Amino acid sequence: MAGGDVLEVENLRVEFKTRGGIVPVIGGLSFSLGAGETLGIVGESGCGKSMTALAILRLVPSPPGRIAEGAIRILGDDILTLDEERVRALRGNVVSMVFQEPMSSLNPVFTVGEQIAETVRLHAGLDDRRALTRAIEMLRAVGIPAPERRVREYPHQLSGGMRQRVMIAMALVCEPALLICDEPTTALDVTVQAQVLDLLRELQQRTGTAIILITHDMGVVAEMADRILVMYAGRKLEEGRTREILDAAVHPYTQGLIACVPHLEAEPGPERPPLVEIPGMVPSLAEVGEGCPFAPRCSRAEARCGEAMPGLSRFGSAHQAACWVAAREAGR
DSSP, rough: OOOTTTEEEEEEEEEETTTTTEEEEEEEEEEEETTTEEEEEOOOSSHHHHHHHHHHHTTOOOTTTEEEEEEEEEEEEGGGSHHHHHHHHHHHHTTTEOOHHHHHOOTTTTTTHHHHHHHHHHOOOOOOHHHHHHHHHHHHHTTOOOOHHHHTSSSGOOOOHHHHHHHHHHHTTTTTSSSESSSSTTTHHHHHHHHHHHHHHHHHHOOOOEEEEEEEHHHHHHHHOOOEEEEEEEEEEEEHHHHHHHHOOOOOHHHHHHHHHHTOOOOOOTOOOOOOOOOOOOGGGGGGSSSSSTGGOOOOOOOOGSSSSOOOOOOSSSOOOHHHHHHHHHHO
């Protein structure tokens, strides 16, 4: 484990067995994350972001899926080598996840207080009274008003923003070393979205939790992330510090994602950057060949782009991308 990394993913490969054969869902993915750091994983739907999160938690549905190769080290322990009992002890304790849709993630027949308390009873060994007290403290910490009353309410009695805060409270109640947030602001209005992001920032500063922020929203990662990892068809296409990626992205796919973001602060007129659409769609993973998976949609693609997947080239001390054209133009 390098330099105190909380998470180190090395050459992760996830496969699914289908009627048409074995389909690679994640292909040779590697990255790391330090304490107190936020990594934004971006890409269109179907690019493998959520599957990466499930793999880190060792929750890839099997069958039909399996982790075929690689290592996932959390605080130095490779969870792929641990027995199921030890992995369960890690989930919700050392590593937690805030899922995309809180209404389907929370159990509708238990109060939110019971669901938070269950986590600390399981991992911290607290009795029922102390676990419920801890649940009230966490609801207060995530900014839910009147937590003594809310702790006895059911998920359907709360607004979408409050349910998302409950999910964050449940994920953070054991102060995990790693928090994975899968689209934590999807379907929330902009005011609640800002509150949720502020909450994550504040809790991270207080606890030093490392955060993986999975999203398709470049505006969210620009505000929250220290580094950005761009995925496409289960492959890493570019990675670097947030400001470097946003200001000097070299992969055509990353450039396309950034160009899709509206520039609301610019006045209408010839100086305002136009919105750009990335043509085509994310391919079926069963159709991805040997070359760069983005090549069929790329306006700068060359013949070799469709023939072989490029390796990662460095464009700075912490900036790398997998692109034949960008590497050639930079003399790499």
